[in-house]
Structures are given as C-alpha cells and as structure tokens.
Amino acid sequence: MLDLLPDLFDEFADELTLLAAPWRQYGAKRVFCGEVVTVKCFEDNSRVKELLAEPGHGRVLLVDGGGSLEKALLGDLIATSAVKNAWSGVIIYGAVRDVATLNTLALGVQALGHVPIKTERRGVGDKELPLTLAGVDVFPGNWLYADDNGVAISRTRLPLKD
Numbered sequence: 001m002l003d004l005l006p007d008l009f010d011e012f013a014d015e016l017t018l019l020a021a022p023w024r025q026y027g028a029k030r031v032f033c034g035e036v037v038t039v040k041c042f043e044d045n046s047r048v049k050e051l052l053a054e055p056g057h058g059r060v061l062l063v064d065g066g067g068s069l070e071k072a073l074l075g076d077l078i079a080t081s082a083v084k085n086a087w088s089g090v091i092i093y094g095a096v097r098d099v100a101t102l103n104t105l106a107l108g109v110q111a112l113g114h115v116p117i118k119t120e121r122r123g124v125g126d127k128e129l130p131l132t133l134a135g136v137d138v139f140p141g142n143w144l145y146a147d148d149n150g151v152a153i154s155r156t157r158l159p160l161k162d
C-alpha cells in the first residue's frame with residue numbers, strides 16, 4: 001500500500017498524531033513502520049551508529065538531531081549496517097548524506113535535508129529517552145508510520161491490513 005497514512009488517519013484518527021515537519025524521503029523503502037527507538041544528539045552520530053549496528057527487529061530509529069542541517073547524522077555506511085541488521089527505517093530531525101546511495105537501500109529514510117559533511121564522533125548523545133519533536137511527545141516503544149504523505153505516531157501498534 002503506497003498511501004498508507006491517509007488510510008490510517010481515516011480509520012484510526014483518534015490513535016494517531018502527525019509529526020508535522022518538512023520531511024523528505026531518502027530511502028528506497030518509501031512506506032515503513034515499526035516500534036520506535038529514540039536518540040537525541042547534536043552534530044554527533046555516535047549513538048546512531050551504535051544502535052544501527054545492533055539487531056533492529058524491524059524497528060524504526062527516530063533521531064532528534066536538533067534540526068541541524070550542518071552535519072549529516074546518517075550516510076551510506078551506517079545506513080547499510082541498518083539494512084544488514086533488519087531495521088525498518090530511520091527518521092532524522094536533521095540531515096543525511098550519500099543521497100544517491102541511500103536512494104538504493106531497502107531502508108525507510110526520512111530527514112529534513114542533506115549535507116555532504118559528516119559529524120565528528122565524540123560519543124555525545126542519549127538513547128531510549130522521550131523526545132518532543134514538532135511539538136509531539138514521542139516515547140520509546142511508540143509505533144511510527146511513514147510514507148510520502150508524512151510521519152505519524154501511535155502509542156500502540158495499529159492493526160494494518162495487507
């Protein structure tokens with residue numbers, strides 16, 4: 001189903017909250033969902049790299065990068081490790097790089113923008129904490145649904161049709 005979110009909002013409007021931001025699609029998987037794992041970091045992708053090197057079990061990594069478009073929190077190598085480790089997707093409130101390669105990977109990737117410069121990894125950043133993104137509180141263990149129409153959060157897993 002290419003247009004998942006419109007159908008979900010028709011059926012489950014009470015359960016869903018839109019994460020309204022100017023998201024752009026970067027991955028080859030344009031429709032994705034999964035249980036949320038969170039990271040908060042600023043121009044340092046240490047935690048992003050660590051988590052995406054662990055088994056993803058179909059989850060989605062939601063990264064609050066403070067909206068910075070100065071440094072890329074995800075590039076081709078880390079995204080490839082996410083695919084190998086069975087993550088469903090990565091959403092970055094910040095920037096990515098290696099756009100042409102991300103486009104070919106079987107991973108959901110949405111971010112605010114892109115920039116060719118990587119971060120300096122100093123081991124700074126937090127994981128598995130509640131985030132407030134675009135005015136919405138998001139907790140680890142929430143469910144995230146994403147497609148070309150946007151990104152939405154639900155406290156519980158929604159029953160999807162095939």
Ligand SMILES: O=C([O-])CC(=O)C(=O)O
Pocket residue numbers: 045072073074075076077078079097098118119
């Ligand atoms: O290494 C980084 O920080 C980001 C990157 O380019 C990659 O994931 O390949």
